[in-house]
Amino acid sequence: MTGARDTMDPVTTDAAIIDAALERFIRARDPDAAPGEAEALAAWAAADPAHAAALARVEALWGADVFAAALAKAATTDMAPATDARTPAPISGAIATRRRRPVLRRLALAASVLVAVGIGAALDLPVRLQADAITATGERRVMMLADGSRVTLDTDTAIAVTIDDTGRHLRLLGGRAFFEVSPDGARPFTVAAGPATVRVTGTAFAVGFAADDAVRVQVRSGRVEAGAAGQTVALAAGDALRLDNTGPGAVTRPDPAQSLGWLDGRLVFADRPLGEVLAELDRYLPGRILITDPALANRRVTGNYRLDDPADSTQSLAAVAGARVTRLTGMLLILH
Known part of the structure; x- marks a missing residue:
């Protein structure tokens, strides 16, 4: 497959020029801007056709509702206190300051998102302190456990592991993982994730968080018991299940290739x-x-x-x- 290329005029494709246009545009729109920012922006755009084209693109994108909504969501998420593995921690004192100055509205949010996108969906500090293994954005990693089991961690995933004489206990703190469990009838293998718990002795299955914080379990081989809210469902190879605070949903059989x-x-x-x-x-x-x-x-x-x-x-x-x-x-x- 061939990739589509940006159809903007080539002079506007320079990321540095787009960055400069966005930064100057935000400063000029700030109600608390220093005198002359708007005039400085106009002069900057008039100085070079590439500047004018970049500014036109920023102005057009600024007017798109989806862009404003995404900026607001990103900044709001990063200003809120972290509560779990899917909530990023506060990332700068500047954001807290903007929070106390609501007059900036979308301007402050736009400035915040430039920092927010730099950390992507990074897991917060409390999660990092609990986790035994973490993957970064775009990273996948395979880890071998002390009992011989194998765990594949997807992007932005954190997991905590405890293996002792009483059993093999894992907690998925965020993201998605695939477990290939070494059989051990004396020590059940359990995975806790949000409201869900999965219990096996030897099998291969995936557990991951959905966008709404529900948990999805899919079995590739063997059998598992998955439960939430006091209800448990037995799953066989090929079965999948969504679980949330209300309990398990209906069993499905998705295409594993997908x-x-x-x-x-x-x-x-x-x-x-x-x-x-x-x-x-x-x-x-x-x-x-x-x-x-x-x-x-x-x-x-x-x-x-x-x-x-x-x-x-x-x-x-x-x-x-x-x-x-x-x-x-x-x-x-x-x-x-």
């Missing part, structure tokens, strides 16, 4: 909305992917893409969907 494709470093999907596919790719990108058009997000796509280069895969998906991709700050990919 649902477990991440183990081979692939994102495999069939007839899914582009927005859902890009949300999955976004987990592997140290930045953010935005779609400006809801109709584009709902467009159905099918494909098989690499996870080790999510930016290139996004370009390829855009080509399939008939979209263009613009990069901002080197960390934002915007489809329009």
